[in-house]
Amino acid sequence: MNKKVMLMILDGWGIATNPEVSAIKSANTPFMDQAWGMYPHSRLNASGLAVGLPVGQMGNSEVGHMNIGAGRVVYQDLVRVNKAIEDGTLEKNAILQSTFDHVKKSGKKLHFMGLVSDGGVHSHIDHLKSLCELAQQHSLSDQISVHAFTDGRDTDPQNGIKYMADLQQFFSNRGGNLASVIGRYYAMDRDQRWERVRKAYDALVHGKGSYT
Structure with a gap:
């Protein structure tokens, strides 16, 4: 039996280091809260060296699309x-x-x-x-x-x-x-x-x- 996998990208979604200034943390997000609590999860670093950018350089949608699913660092x-x-x-x-x-x-x-x-x-x-x-x-x-x-x-x-x-x-x-x-x-x-x-x-x- 083949199992399907969905890659779903939520543009702009992120995990803030300071919840007090996080719009996502302040919002009502019942589905994401439930998914986070019920299923295995991890975190992705979407900036700097992790996505082939210089240290400290913020990521962007283009860089994210180039890297996600690549299985390696794609140097920009x-x-x-x-x-x-x-x-x-x-x-x-x-x-x-x-x-x-x-x-x-x-x-x-x-x-x-x-x-x-x-x-x-x-x-x-x-x-x-x-x-x-x-x-x-x-x-x-x-x-x-x-x-x-x-x-x-x-x-x-x-x-x-x-x-x-x-x-x-x-x-x-x-x-x-x-x-x-x-x-x-x-x-x-x-x-x-x-x-x-x-x-x-x-x-x-x-x-x-x-x-x-």
Whole structure:
């Protein structure tokens, strides 16, 4: 007789270390309370090294989906890029090298665009800084233009100004330019809402935008 097994994921459910600030602990959860009391159970660590992230880095739905049921630690892109920076692999990347050479010979701008925060889900600001430092080592400091997508989803919605100030400080010491700023709501829309994407497209391709 075959027995069925169900893998059911409760998004956002967790075990708080401080019950006084736990919404779950304060809620009425009779089914979960009964299941916890009647059946064998265990706990999963869903952040940091347990799911292939750096120590202290919070988990997220994407990381959880990659790891659950894998039977091993699935190292995330964040860790892999960190390692490539530390061991010099990124510096030796052939595509980066040829790009830097082309920009240097042509005298054109070197454009970096992407999510700028320390959320660690789709990007990390330290990776952007490392790319800029590599470009600066190729004497391209005056040709770097960064198009920043602010991150109000994986970090505090009010923290965009903090990351922009951090970048400006970074550029003031090494060279580089913050060319444009736009929220991920527009630049990273994944619901095929062209009216949003167009604002980002026009800013990046045609240089159109609101000057503040």
